[in-house]
Amino acid sequence: MPVEEQVMSKTAKLDLGDKTIDLPIIVGSENEHAIDISKLRTETGYITLDNGFGNTGACKSAVTYIDGEKGILRYRGYPIETLAKNSTFLEVSWLLIFGELPRAGQVDELAEEIRKHSLLHQDMRHHFEGFPATAHPMAVLSAMINASSCYHPELLEVKKIEESSLSMVAMLMAKVSTIAAFSYKKSIGEPQRYPDPSLDYCNNFLHCMFSKPYGRYTASPEVVRALDLFLMLHADHEQNCSTSTARVVGSSEANLFASMSAAVCALWGPLHGGANQRCIEMLEKIHRDGMDVKQVVERVKNREFKLMGFGHRVYKSSDPRATILKEACDDLLKALGVNDPLLPIAQELEEVARNDDYFLSRNLYPNVDFYSGIILRTIGIPVEMFTVMFSIGRMPGWIAHWKEQHENPNGRIARPRQVYTGATERDYVALESRP
Numbered sequence: 474m475p476v477e478e479q480v481m482s483k484t485a486k487l488d489l490g491d492k493t494i495d496l497p498i499i500v501g502s503e504n505e506h507a508i509d510i511s512k513l514r515t516e517t518g519y520i521t522l523d524n525g526f527g528n529t530g531a532c533k534s535a536v537t538y539i540d541g542e543k544g545i546l547r548y549r550g551y552p553i554e555t556l557a558k559n560s561t562f563l564e565v566s567w568l569l570i571f572g573e574l575p576r577a578g579q580v581d582e583l584a585e586e587i588r589k590h591s592l593l594h595q596d597m598r599h600h601f602e603g604f605p606a607t608a609h610p611m612a613v614l615s616a617m618i619n620a621s622s623c624y625h626p627e628l629l630e631v632k633k634i635e636e637s638s639l640s641m642v643a644m645l646m647a648k649v650s651t652i653a654a655f656s657y658k659k660s661i662g663e664p665q666r667y668p669d670p671s672l673d674y675c676n677n678f679l680h681c682m683f684s685k686p687y688g689r690y691t692a693s694p695e696v697v698r699a700l701d702l703f704l705m706l707h708a709d710h711e712q713n714c715s716t717s718t719a720r721v722v723g724s725s726e727a728n729l730f731a732s733m734s735a736a737v738c739a740l741w742g743p744l745h746g747g748a749n750q751r752c753i754e755m756l757e758k759i760h761r762d763g764m765d766v767k768q769v770v771e772r773v774k775n776r777e778f779k780l781m782g783f784g785h786r787v788y789k790s791s792d793p794r795a796t797i798l799k800e801a802c803d804d805l806l807k808a809l810g811v812n813d814p815l816l817p818i819a820q821e822l823e824e825v826a827r828n829d830d831y832f833l834s835r836n837l838y839p840n841v842d843f844y845s846g847i848i849l850r851t852i853g854i855p856v857e858m859f860t861v862m863f864s865i866g867r868m869p870g871w872i873a874h875w876k877e878q879h880e881n882p883n884g885r886i887a888r889p890r891q892v893y894t895g896a897t898e899r900d901y902v903a904l905e906s907r908p
């Protein structure tokens with residue numbers, strides 16, 4: 474159960490020379506300590522400066538807990554390893570959004586709502602026609618999520634998500650999957666395949682992606698399980714770049730569609746979700762060019778490029794998602810009898826990096842993106858779609874955070890300060906007098 478944060482009797486003293494103030498210390502349910510600076514500027518005129526927000530808590534949240542030093546990740550208190558073994562993506566989506574594991578029947582209710590919403594409004598097909606076939610699917614996804622709101626104006630005013638508004642949650646989860654598959658079909662010049670209400674979430678997505686006009690695709694249980702696990706492991710990761718974006722956009726009371734669309738854009742970058750695409754491209758290049766792994770590592774150390782799929786702002790010992798996915802990757806390849814030449818390259822890179830002081834001293838380990846790409850490749854997902862797959866998985870997490878933020882009675886619009894370093898006041902120079 475969520476535990477309210479406590480305010481310690483102990484305070485932090487800030488000595489500013491002419492003034493000393495006491496700042497309250499807040500302790501979270503996992504004994505994380507934070508100095509509450511909400512009154513700092515009012516009381517002292519000072520602000521804090523924290524490049525990349527590495528030391529800044531932007532909110533209080535009860536959704537996901539990470540201990541980066543110990544490699545712990547828990548959704549609503551449940552260890553990710555336990556969920557990976559026992560649960561499913563839809564069950565975890567419910568857990569993240571509504572705070573508890575679903576009771577009997579609730580997951581079926583969510584699945585049913587998703588089925589109901591999986592078709593896109595017929596007019597939206599024209600939007601797909603307007604994009605060039607070469608459009609990056611993340612651009613299409615973000616635009617189409619936002620465009621979906623035009624067809625559901627009644628949802629634009631929704632300020633609270635409750636179990637009674639399950640339909641809105643289901644709509645986003647359903648649309649994101651259909652849009653993703655439709656944009657893939659468009660990119661390869663094939664007719665779109667409509668979702669099939671007799672299929673579950675993962676099977677339906679795979680059907681829309683891979684069924685041909687002349688033949689239906691049926692996924693093997695191993696592929697379905699690997700996809701479900703991939704989505705579950707990507708479902709939330711507390712205040713990362715895209716989730717923070719969803720919360721920042723939502724803090725202006727922008728609607729859920731606009732906030733999710735913005736989160737997709739934030740995820741696209743190669744330092745965030747876009748790393749899964751860059752990682753597999755890097756492995757493909759090493760393979761294609763017959764590069765020596767040890768030399769690749771030397772070039773990384775010479776700062777010619779970064780080792781994609783390595784390093785994390787929060788994890789400093791291991792990313793538990795990477796550990797689970799590495800095993801899942803091995804299992805999937807074995808079950809399907811696939812011999813992917815990229816897997817031994819990835820394993821060798823990891824081995825070399827794990828024994829090299831450059832990586833050890835900087836706490837650089839494989840992150841979630843390092844092995845996930847090999848799983849997606851094996852499923853048949855093209856590399857340009859990798860970050861889209863991440864978006865499908867992350868959707869319930871973004872929704873959970875948007876919901877949490879909107880439920881906070883003390884919520885305020887996100888509006889950081891800055892330390893201005895530009896020119897001080899100057900006299901205006903008329904055009905004809907400018908040098």
Ligand code: ACO
Pocket residue numbers: 525713743744745746748773778779780781782783784785786787835837840841842
């Ligand atoms: N390869 C080589 N060196 C690295 C890498 C890497 N992947 N990541 C960090 N470093 C080095 C930096 O150059 C820096 O070295 P220095 O102190 O000598 O200058 C040091 O490690 C610290 O790195 P920062 O960039 O300060 O770490 P930060 O926390 O800001 O960045 C990030 C984290 C963006 C994930 C970074 O590790 C990175 O770019 N990794 C590759 C991209 C990637 O895989 N992103 C996915 C992250 S997981 C996710 O978003 C789903």
